[in-house]
Amino acid sequence: MTQRISAKSILHKTKRRDSWFLDDYTLNPYSSCSFNCLYCYTRGSKYGINMEEKLSVKENAVELLDKQLTLRARKQQYGIIVLSSATDPYLHIEASEKLTRQLLEVILHHRFPVHVLTKSDLVVRDFDLLKAIDKQAILPVDLQDKLTHKAFLSFSFSTIDDAVGHIFEPGATAPSARLSAITQARARGLHCGVSLMPLLPFISDTTAQLDLMFQTFQALDISYIFPATLTLHGNDITDSKTLVLRAIAKHYPDLLPRYQHYFAVDSQMPAYYRKAFSKKMQELCHEYQLPNTLFDR
Numbered sequence: 398m399t400q401r402i403s404a405k406s407i408l409h410k411t412k413r414r415d416s417w418f419l420d421d422y423t424l425n426p427y428s429s430c431s432f433n434c435l436y437c438y439t440r441g442s443k444y445g446i447n448m449e450e451k452l453s454v455k456e457n458a459v460e461l462l463d464k465q466l467t468l469r470a471r472k473q474q475y476g477i478i479v480l481s482s483a484t485d486p487y488l489h490i491e492a493s494e495k496l497t498r499q500l501l502e503v504i505l506h507h508r509f510p511v512h513v514l515t516k517s518d519l520v521v522r523d524f525d526l527l528k529a530i531d532k533q534a535i536l537p538v539d540l541q542d543k544l545t546h547k548a549f550l551s552f553s554f555s556t557i558d559d560a561v562g563h564i565f566e567p568g569a570t571a572p573s574a575r576l577s578a579i580t581q582a583r584a585r586g587l588h589c590g591v592s593l594m595p596l597l598p599f600i601s602d603t604t605a606q607l608d609l610m611f612q613t614f615q616a617l618d619i620s621y622i623f624p625a626t627l628t629l630h631g632n633d634i635t636d637s638k639t640l641v642l643r644a645i646a647k648h649y650p651d652l653l654p655r656y657q658h659y660f661a662v663d664s665q666m667p668a669y670y671r672k673a674f675s676k677k678m679q680e681l682c683h684e685y686q687l688p689n690t691l692f693d694r
């Protein structure tokens with residue numbers, strides 16, 4: 398049975414706006430995440446191995462958001478709301494709960510811009526609201542001459558291969574369904590891009606896979622792309638490093654020594670790898686004319 402909790406606050410002001418996501422505020426309708434990505438940064442003892450077991454609906458979210466946005470709008474504190482930073486706003490449960498949809502209605506009412514990040518095609522249901530927000534929202538003053546759009550929709554991928562996705566994102570909608578949702582988003586004229594966070598070393602960041610991904614995304618007419626490499630934390634049984642290394646041992650045993658070596662002492666891939674990764678991404682973004690920014694160009 399789904400757990401329900403009462404949140405103290407639902408809209409969180411960020412300390413600093415991220416240069417990619419442009420988040421002034423974050424909003425998480427759910428606590429924990431049933432998509433259960435092995436590499437998820439929210440993993441760890443708080444949610445356990447199966448994050449779905451800890452999934453909770455924030456039952457007072459709509460009322461709280463309305464109160465918080467009323468105050469922010471009164472003070473003209475318009476800013477981009479990222480939905481979501483620590484869960485997915487379109488978990489399977491959202492199909493019946495419709496909580497994210499109600500929150501978007503509140504956001505539209507108060508005319509705040511929004512950046513939706515998801516691994517699900519359920520967002521197609523709410524394209525009407527995203528279109529309306531894109532038309533009616535008010536950007537923060539310092540972004541008004543840098544952005545044309547006010548609703549941004551980013552689909553997140555670590556791979557576009559359904560079989561690989563099933564290993565590393567076992568609860569999420571298949572990558573092929575996300576690609577189809579991008580087609581529908583573009584057909585509706587939504588400003589839409591892709592977050593490749595994280596690409597999986599030697600699995601989805603090979604030259605062949607990268608070319609396939611960039612070709613695919615270019616053909617889908619996305620507007621931006623945010624690539625990043627893998628970060629893993631912790632040695633506890635519930636931590637992302639343990640879970641990813643276990644999956645590598647099972648499905649990619651040839652890669653295990655390399656993963657073990659790289660993540661033995663650090664949570665990130667080595668500096669030389671990250672430098673080469675960054676250079677490669679810049680080249681691909683240039684070659685495929687896919688900017689890695691939301692800003693107008």
Ligand code: SF4
Pocket residue numbers: 430431432433434436437438439482483484485516569
């Ligand atoms: S969809 Fe996002 S929040 Fe949910 S498990 Fe995956 S990475 Fe974590």
